[in-house]
Amino acid sequence: MKRSRLPATLTALVLLFLNAPLAVLVLNSFNASRFGGTWEGFTWQWYERLWQADEVWDAFLLSLRLATATTLAATVLGTLAAWSLHRFNGRLQHVHRALIVLPLALPELLMGMALLSLFTALHIPTGPLTIWAAHVTFCISYVAMVVLGRLRDFDTHLLDAARDLGAGPWQVAYRVLLPLLLPGILAGALLAFTLSMDDFVITFFVSGPGSTTLPLRIASMMKTSRSLPVINALSTLLLCATFLAAALSLRLGRRCTPPS
């Protein structure tokens, strides 16, 4: 029987569809043409321009700081939320679960407007602090979901075993629960970092003067075609960083699996 070529063709087309925009972007970052429609020769000039664009680096550093702070808070709170959802069966648990899932389902636009109304009502000036609070709010949900998935496979007898061997509640958490949940917690943290780093819609609502994150900066640069190639260069660099991070996490993941 002759094997159908359809699956292979379909796969190739999907991969092309997914990756062609990235390829165009990377190519254009080296294109001497300002508008990127035609190839006018190789150049590093957009990277040089990017290097000198202080407003981009300021935005990048702000985003980095926010993402780090968000990841720290959301990972701790999200892990605790997952644990309490998994461990306790109260009457209010389904409400708790719904509240945790809600930010995943809610349109970002709505969430951004809601957060802004809240901050205005409480007379909290918008700025880095409000962006951080907003990011933590939705990142908790993602972390909680990822950790909860890991907890479903968790053998609770291990906790009994640890106590049986003399571990108090804190020692159980520190010596058994945390090491075993760590892959899930790290995955959640990575997700939170990425989400915080590139969130636009919610950040747009809750940012103030002097708190322009990288996505906001890029969006404002898009308005002027002069800086379009610089954005391409920036995007290419971010792409490289993402690939590196992904490769690193894959390698880490491989080291954790036991050899059989």
Next chain:
Amino acid sequence: MDDSLVIDAVSRRFGALRALDDVSLSIREGEIFSLLGPSGCGKTTLLRLLAGFDAPEAGRIFLAGKDITALPPEHRPVNTVFQNYALFPHLSVRENIAFGPRLAGWSRSELRTAIDRMLALVKLESHADCKPAQLSGGQKQRTALARALVNRPRVLLLDEPLAALDLKLRQHLLVELASLHREVGTTFVYVTHDQGEAMSLSHRIAVMNRGRVEQVDEPERLYRQPATAFVAAFIGNTNIVDGRAESGGVRLADGLFAPLPDGVNAASGTSLRLSVRPEHMRLEIGGLEDPWRVAEVVFGGPHTQYWVEGRGQRWLIQQPGPPAFARGAAVQLRVESAGVSLLPEAGS
């Protein structure tokens, strides 16, 4: 021998279910004591109370004279071998065994000596640095034993430790468990639903049913003199029949005569319930005038089991050797007194 572990009138309910109903037991220092019963009989609930994972609603538990009822598991000199072993997957065999001693703050040299001794005891020296995922079922079980025993517990609790293993390995490990016990001398409390395991390993067995203890005895006495119909039926196979006492024995409902064992007497005319073990019944060639017919023949290797029917009674009979009677054969039955025991008539 001292009573090491005393369970005094303990009850535990889950909603309307009485998982443990006024259970009292006393377990001696250094013995292998089994809690035996079908699933849902309360044996695992009792084990969890002994380990400290759960607390009774009523009653108290004493260990070496000290009330431990309210003591949390980490403060009890009791360790558990869990049914699924519950080995820590992120730790090697050695680190699993070291878990308890490290928490107890043993010195480095003390720790190393104790762990090496344990590894030798359970014959896992060559697997000391393996992770649990790399071990076979039997090796996991031995790791769990070493991890519990290294803490030198006063009592070792074993929760169906062989249930997850196949038959051959189970028989092998049963022998190992017995020799391990001879070496360490710790009190073992062994929970199982498998009467074969309990019978071959234990010094004494508590047979449990619906949250109550039906009988506590040595294996042989449990088998020879079951106190209730439940025990008689749960420990091995038996025939439970009703009859009326006459001189020297009992006339059963179907006309068969069962002699009573020496020392057992009943006033003539009283109605009785008996347990008759299948291997203490004899089958002989009968004639057409006899009411008994062989209904089923099951060949079991060293012995053969027959189901025999007649006059509304169904008997299970076990004879040594290969099948000697075919289905439908007319037979005569005889009951030997050694296989007969009296049961309380009410409540079963």
